Amino acid sequence: MSQEGPAARPYAHPVRPALSRAVHDRDGLRRREVQARLGRDLDTRVLVVTEEYLVPVREAEGGPALHFRSAEAVDSEPAELTYLGTHDGIAYAMARGSRDIRADRWTGLRDIGAEVDELDAGLLVEAVALAQWQDRSLHCALCGAVTELRDAGWVRHCPVDETDIFPRTDPAMIVLVHDGADRCVLGRQALWPADRFSVLAGFVEPGESAEQAVAREVFEEVRLVVTDIRYVTSQPWPLPQSLMLGFTAQVDGDQTLVVDQEEIAEAAWFSRAELRNADRVRPKLPPPVSIAHRLITNWLGEEPAIPAWT
Template sequence: MSRTLPHVALSKHPHDRHGLRRDDTDWVATKWADPATRVLPIAGTRIRPVDGALDWVRPDQAPDGTRVLLGERDGVTYFAVLAPPPPADADRAEWLPLRGVLGLLGDADLGPLVLHAIGLAEWHWVTRFCPRCGGALEARQEGHVLRCLACAKEQFPRTDPAVIMVVTDGEPGSAEERCLLGRSPQWPEGRFSTLAGFVEPGETIEDAVRREVFEETGVTVGEVRYFDSQPWPLPASLMIGFIGRAVSTQIDVDGSEIAEARWFTRAQMRAEAEAGTLKLPSGVSISRSLIETWYGDALPGIW
């Protein structure tokens, strides 16, 4: 099992966000007038695929709404326009939430641009009034700042750090080495994933790994090593991946966030995945990357 696994999807290919240009009205106007510029229409927090691809349009084809400068990639400037949500059920069927279009993103170069756009759309959607005084908000800096018209307090986008981890036990690389996966109470039998949870105030990310694993499964984790990260605006998370080493192996699930947890050897994981009795997360998720990196090869079956 020596295959080189791909990097975490949607975590590479960064675009130039042109943060210093967001107040440059002449530069923005020039880019908006360029027919080569592309715009992603977003209705509320939803995107509309067209013919199996995301609907990037010219600026003159964009709907009315809040304009958001995303940045530049390969010489092309990208924007999003945040329009009101589609009103009718029939229209809503054409507009999908981010989860519904993840399969269209894959590891495409434009994936980070879409996550940037949806992250800002989610933030605009939930930040309707000033948290300090309740006043009306006005978009500034091409959608990246919301300024209160009453008290002048500025609001900035927030990202919630979340840890996601594969926990291992046994001699690394041996046939006896195992990894720990869990099943949510909402999931059907056989659907398992890595454990995850949000970082709490005043907590390091390493301690968040240890706390979440212990709270959900009763397993104590010692060494914690960084793996990779993945933006996940569902609605506003950054998934920070880790590999943890267990110092205890007795499982005692909490019953609320985790209904079932199991240790898997590589042989067990392969056999159950091939049989279809074990369903693992989709290939675009960092959870899948964590599992397959530990396993050492690609695995069959997805949710």
Template sequence: MLSIPASRVNVYTGSPIDRVSNRRDDADFLAAALTDPAALFAPVWRSRSLMRGVEAGTPEAVFLSPAAADAVRMAGGPWALLGLWGGRPVFAVDCSAAEDPLPLLPPDLGAFTDLRGVAGLLPAGEASVLAHARGLMHWRTRHRFCGVCGATCEPRNAGNAMTCTGCGAQHFPRTDPAVIMLVVHGDRCLLGHSQRFPNVTMYSTLAGFVEPGESLEEAVRREVHEESGITVGAVRYHSSQPWPFPASIMLGFYGEGLSDEITIDPEELRDARWFTRAELRDPVAGGFSLPRVDSIARRLIEDWLEHA
């Protein structure tokens, strides 16, 4: 099967952050970083990120100064060190406890916006930093108690880990691996319309979570067969994409279709079809739409089209 390289980096990758994981437990370093006048704070409010220019179609991330960040930190939400960006400390701070955090901030900073709707338009690096902040704050707000004994957890490692105050268990941010694959059979590829898609015309690559004790290639073959009845042979890696919506990493593959008769799982898919390259190049004429441009699904499709 043809091995197709990634044509460019995926959205949410290419982070400019040096995570300085070896310095997160350095109390003096952390204290200096928190008070550094050049420090940047990425606020997260109920899974939304602060941006300006969204309505004009030119979104950009808005980072808070230490003084402005203090106002939202007083709301009691978690915070964490993301790392250094060009030598400047960068933190995430969650302000979801406030019904409306904007009055706590200096005027005209922008608005809290869903990152997924504008990520492809953000300047290089900003989408990755905001995704990092969003994913870490999602974990922090949902892991206040120990899953072992139920006692309260306290932050460690500059907010990148939690330690149980009861049994001492350590807890780290969770990332769920999910495979996402474009199955190719001759000059056609397999796309499905999920029961979960809000867009009633969209067809996308198949995807699913990796199960315990399963290799990535095995997960590709299992998920495709379960959802569509198609048997997959060779599996080739393409690229990966952080997907903190809420806590996944998407591992992209191409799969060789060994059969072509589709039998869908109606609990997962409304429909699945084989599409030719000509059909994919003109989806409007075919009455369907493709995945959003910031997704690895779209990248898998576009790179296959470019390697005709």
């Protein structure tokens, strides 16, 4: 699609988590205008997202790829399509549907988010995030009326009080706590299997900054006081609607871990050598699709040798 003036370019993070690799143009300024043309005079590829947020995948030579359809093939009117943006002159959209169309397999964001290419990763995470939000805003929060989808899927409108509801994202922080030398803290959540460990994380509370959330969560979960809180990178995690803000922080003073037992079952200090030792039985580390994996890899200076949980 031709545009007046310079084209928007997605920002490339210096430390790029799997789901922050988008290369398409979201084309946010033209959503309303584009909607009526989707699948008609615009070459449009449609990604079907099911009720369970599964998408169709085809097994290509270079690995799995999203299986896009034409608008006619998914039997959607332009008004039912959610516009995702444009890339190389092609419009991309999301439609809700079931698994009755043929695909090599149907799978979710967790499974293929790190395996698909940059274009697919960006479109997939946007499509799932919008589907999640649309499903969670069926009713107006003020009066309870059933809302109508508008603006190419980006607004839910209340016909009673004329309120427009926009997509929501909840900020959460995730932090690799280190000792300023060679060790970092990994914890196991109470609900996780015995070998599954990760860095610490939690939601940012109302009226709180992301850095304050880092300091508070680290203290609540393992009773460490931290300083030198540094932002590293971020990744959308629309399961259902989080934005993970990734940090590092250095322990300040006592390094004794005291686990709160409610959220965290256990926590320990691990050295870089331990995370490079492929023969270790514990811990297993977060999978490549997670920002936790990216934070650990960045701190380690290489991919961890010990296996990831799935």
